[in-house]
């Protein structure tokens with residue numbers, strides 16, 4: 221019997237994530253079934269992991285609440301500690317705190333001990349694509365990896381860590397248990413609205429000029445600010461499958 225991976229299917233890049241996951245599984249010769257998740261029974265069947273796509277986090281939150289899925293999602297991430305990957309709005313949902321939220325606030329799933337800043341780069345028409353050299357995609361003998369085309373659409377960044385951090389690939393700092401946040405990628409040179417850092421707030425990690433955190437992991441919870449499912453490059457999907465299936 222193969223394993224099952226779900227994609228939360230209220231809105232956003234659901235089909236795109238499912239297609240990329242299937243391609244990645246085929247290229248790794250892994251036997252996985254990829255399903256859409258809209259109910260707690262479907263969520264329960266996802267023994268290997270769940271993807272929460274981008275879209276609009278306020279809508280995702282409301283839809284999850286209305287379908288009675290918010291508590292099961294929290295249980296899946298925090299109590300059962302199953303692997304989860306959130307992209308963009310999905311990253312917002314997986315954060316413990318969010319800033320620049322709507323007046324009435326929004327309910328989050330949590331799991332990542334960070335605060336995200338919503339719509340960090342501005343509006344839809346300020347969306348952009350940039351090439352990233354993602355260290356976590358490199359194999360041990362590579363000093364750089366082929367550029368990854370990263371699409372940022374009303375994207376959030378992590379502007380505050382609520383717990384101490386470790387640096388990815390730093391053996392000394394590798395967390396002994398699932399508690400530490402690992403920063404996996406920083407977008408260089410964009411820092412203007414990082415008020416937490418400018419104010420020298422405890423736990424903030426992007427001092428002026430150091431860039432913004434756009435990919436991170438804490439235990440089995442992985443988040444990216446950008447949208448790997450919207451490009452043809454499936455390396456991050458492959459990497460995630462390798463993490464969760466090994």
Ligand SMILES: NC(=O)CC[C@H](N)C(=O)O
Pocket residue numbers: 273274275276277278307308309310312338339373374375376
């Ligand atoms: N592309 C996206 O997922 C955008 C996220 C959106 N800014 C939100 O708050 O949910």
